[in-house]
Amino acid sequence: xxRTALRHHAPGDLEEAAALLAAHGExxxxxxxxxxxxPSLTRGERDLDHVVDLRRLGLDELSGTDQELRIGASVSxxxxxxxxxxxxxxxxxxxxxxxxxxxxxxxxxxxxxxSASYANPSSDMPGVLVALGAQMHLHGPEGGxxxxxxxxxxxxxxxAARRGELLVAVSVPTRPDRIGYYKFKLAxxxxxxxxxxxxxxxxxxxxxxxxxxxxxxxxVPLRLDLAPLLDGNGDLAVPAAEVDGWVAAQVPEPWxxxxxxxxxxxxxxxVVLRRALQRAEENR
Amino acid sequence: xTEALPTTTAPESAIPTRELSLTVNGRPxxxxxxxxxxxxxxxxxxxxxxxxxxxxxxxxxxxxxxxxDGKAIKSCLVLAPAAExxxxxxxxxxxxxxxxxxxxxxAFWDNDGFQCGFCVPGQIFAARQLLARTLEPSDAEIRExxxxxxxxxxxxQTIIESVRAxxxxxxxxxxxxxPEVDTPA
Numbered sequence: 001x002x003r004t005a006l007r008h009h010a011p012g013d014l015e016e017a018a019a020l021l022a023a024h025g026e027x028x029x030x031x032x033x034x035x036x037x038x039p040s041l042t043r044g045e046r047d048l049d050h051v052v053d054l055r056r057l058g059l060d061e062l063s064g065t066d067q068e069l070r071i072g073a074s075v076s077x078x079x080x081x082x083x084x085x086x087x088x089x090x091x092x093x094x095x096x097x098x099x100x101x102x103x104x105x106x107x108x109x110x111x112x113x114x115s116a117s118y119a120n121p122s123s124d125m126p127g128v129l130v131a132l133g134a135q136m137h138l139h140g141p142e143g144g145x146x147x148x149x150x151x152x153x154x155x156x157x158x159x160a161a162r163r164g165e166l167l168v169a170v171s172v173p174t175r176p177d178r179i180g181y182y183k184f185k186l187a188x189x190x191x192x193x194x195x196x197x198x199x200x201x202x203x204x205x206x207x208x209x210x211x212x213x214x215x216x217x218x219x220v221p222l223r224l225d226l227a228p229l230l231d232g233n234g235d236l237a238v239p240a241a242e243v244d245g246w247v248a249a250q251v252p253e254p255w256x257x258x259x260x261x262x263x264x265x266x267x268x269x270x271v272v273l274r275r276a277l278q279r280a281e282e283n284r
Numbered sequence: 285x286t287e288a289l290p291t292t293t294a295p296e297s298a299i300p301t302r303e304l305s306l307t308v309n310g311r312p313x314x315x316x317x318x319x320x321x322x323x324x325x326x327x328x329x330x331x332x333x334x335x336x337x338x339x340x341x342x343x344x345x346x347x348x349x350x351x352x353d354g355k356a357i358k359s360c361l362v363l364a365p366a367a368e369x370x371x372x373x374x375x376x377x378x379x380x381x382x383x384x385x386x387x388x389x390x391a392f393w394d395n396d397g398f399q400c401g402f403c404v405p406g407q408i409f410a411a412r413q414l415l416a417r418t419l420e421p422s423d424a425e426i427r428e429x430x431x432x433x434x435x436x437x438x439x440x441q442t443i444i445e446s447v448r449a450x451x452x453x454x455x456x457x458x459x460x461x462x463p464e465v466d467t468p469a
Binding site: 001002003004005006007008010031033034035038039041042043044046047051053055078102103104105106108109188189 | 289290291292294298299300302319320321322325341342343344346349355356357358360361362363365366368406409410413414428429430431432433
């Protein structure tokens with residue numbers, strides 16, 4: 001059981017939610033799907049007086065324009081998976097959601113925005129959102145603001161939200177890029193050891209303009225522009241071993257945790273990157 | 285030596301408390317709980333529904349699985365106040381009214397799907413969700429469906445076989461359909 005005198009709030013609007021978070025600062029946290037925060041309270045790792053529940057804020061909307069999809073903070077992985085196929089680059093989010101660890105129960109409970117807010121280096125969503133150049137929509141005591149995903153993830157378990165701010169939605173582009181996702185983990189129930197999200201914008205099928213974003217291999221996702229590896233036609237100009245060496249050199253400070261040491265992550269990063277690239281190339 | 289866990293020194297009377305309205309296994313009920321209680325704790329302690337088990341309290345094992353508004357969820361990951369107004373089905377609510385087993389439970393019984401039975405809630409509710417979607421699941425789909433549950437007897441193979449048999453029995457119509465997820469009004 002949770003041993004602290006926790007108070008549960010389910011505010012009915014964003015202003016009230018932001019005011020609660022601002023008033024209680026470090027003593028409060030947002031609870032979305034609960035898959036991370038609740039057990040951390042049970043284990044006594046988090047010591048809070050207040051939790052602010054998103055459930056009455058109406059943030060369960062998954063909506064689209066012709067350029068982007070907007071995923072509200074209460075949208076679960078199961079909601080993402082049961083939606084019609086996402087168009088273009090946004091499809092990456094659906095592919096990654098299908099591989100979330102923990103079985104259907106966790107996919108029913110866990111949310112895209114919750115995973116982003118937790119910012120665990122060893123997780124799928126940060127890398128996917130950075131790869132897509134997602135826009136992160138925050139709301140705080142001074143109103144709303146939007147940040148690109150690349151600026152949202154500032155360090156392991158740290159995001160650029162200010163006191164009183166919560167993530168209310170993310171937007172991902174639907175431009176017709178080809179995408180490929182590859183996740184490497186050592187057991188079904190494990191967090192990823194390394195992930196790679198390939199985004200190929202060239203409509204002619206070359207790798208011109210291609211990026212691959214590595215997740216779980218460093219404190220924050222690493223978005224790599226493949227230009228140094230390409231020839232004039234936009235094809236890979238170097239053999240696999242050289243690609244792997246180049247990738248390893250892009251990871252000067254690999255993420256190290258109980259799942260895998262940093263040098264292991266750095267070593268497998270190139271292989272994972274190449275497999276994501278291969279999937280994207282097959283995804284025509 | 286381990287560090288002391290954060291613990292309140294406030295008296296019990298100062299712990300935030302509320303009354304919850306829930307519909308559990310088709311019956312509306314009101315229950316008083318502390319804000320800090322987990323849904324699984326309220327189901328077991330206040331409502332005495334011991335079919336929902338406490339295993340890891342970490343979202344890993346699945347023994348605390350229930351259906352919350354029609355979705356299989358791990359009730360150790362839900363603060364009880366977050367379930368306000370919800371419809372919940374626990375393992376006790378799966379079988380037909382008046383007792384007996386539903387076709388899915390029967391398939392587990394017939395195929396020795398369970399040894400100690402601790403993981404029953406997770407396996408049953410995960411399988412129910414799968415069979416509500418398809419009655420012709422592949423073995424890979426069955427494995428994927430039950431992946432969020434840990435069977436410490438390691439009886440996974442008979443669990444897979446039980447789900448496969450349930451799908452077949454329900455599909456052939458000899459056993460009737462899995463009960464609707466929504467509770468009667």
